[in-house]
Every structure is written in C-alpha cells, then in structure tokens.
Amino acid sequence: MVLSETGAGGTALIDPVTSPLNQEYVVVALDRRIAAARRHLRPVAVGVIQVVDGRESDDRPNAEPALAADALRATLREADTLTHLQDRRFSVVLEDTPERGAISTMERFRLHLAENHPSLTLWVGVACYPAHALTAGELIDRADTALTAPCDWQRSRIEVATDE
Helix, strand or coil: CCCCCECHHHCECECCCCCCEEHHHHHHHHHHHHHHHHHHCCCEEEEEEEEEECCCCCCCCECCHHHHHHHHHHHCCCCCEEEECCCCCEEEEEECCCHHHHHHHHHHHHHHHHHHCCCEEEEEEEEEECCCCCCHHHHHHHHHHHHHCHHHCCCCEEEECCCC
C-alpha cells in the first residue's frame, strides 16, 4: 500500500523533517490496529519516546529529530508504525506485541543509542492493549503518563503503564 503525502484536506501525513508519519496519523492507525487486534485476539503496544541530548544536566534539549528517527527505524520491524509527534517526541505502534516484547524493542533502541550516540538519553513510556487500555486514546494517554516517571531520571529508562 502506498500512502500519499497528503491526508484529508491536504494535511501532510509525512513529517517533513524526519520522514516518519506525523501525529495526525497515529490515532487513526492505532485505532485500526486495535480493531484488528480485538478481532484476532492479539496484543498491541504503544511507546511514547523522548530522546534528549546530554546525560547530566537538568535542562537538556531534545535530540536532533532526524537522528532519533533514523535510530528508531534501525531497531523497528516493518510492521511497526513510527510517528513524529508535534512536541518533538516520537510514538511507535507495535503490532502483535505484548508488554514483554515492547520492552525488548525499546531496550534494543536504548542499546543502539548507547552504542552509536552515547551522549543521548532515552525515556520511554509503554502501554499495551488490552492490559492497560481498550481504546486508542486511552492507550496513548497511558503511555504518555508512563513517560513522566523516566523523565525524572538522569539516565535512560523505560517505564511501563501500571494496571488500574
């Protein structure tokens, strides 16, 4: 399937800076993935990712978006959906992936950054369908909430949403 570069009303679906799909696409894509997962009784995981430059200071800028996107692409599968969010963070939709698989995927990304870009710090919040939420909006909110804990740490960290 070939995606056009514009969506409804001429809105660009491809982020011009980093090439992944943009924020407008993620909710629609996740909604479709959850519908398919519900039909086939499969899990779906979402990660909200922030990559910052520097390791020690409290005021670290976000890493260069193209660099973070390239590193993410190097560690994701073809079936995974990478999107660049408006606030310079990223999200990934990991199809047919339970919590443990999502953690492994994000750990591969962390190791890739540590090896190739040691000055960068990675913070990730992960949430999974159906364990943490049942709708796209809830799943994104849960992953976003999980991301708040790692941001308080100086080192790279992956945090999973808690069961409510």
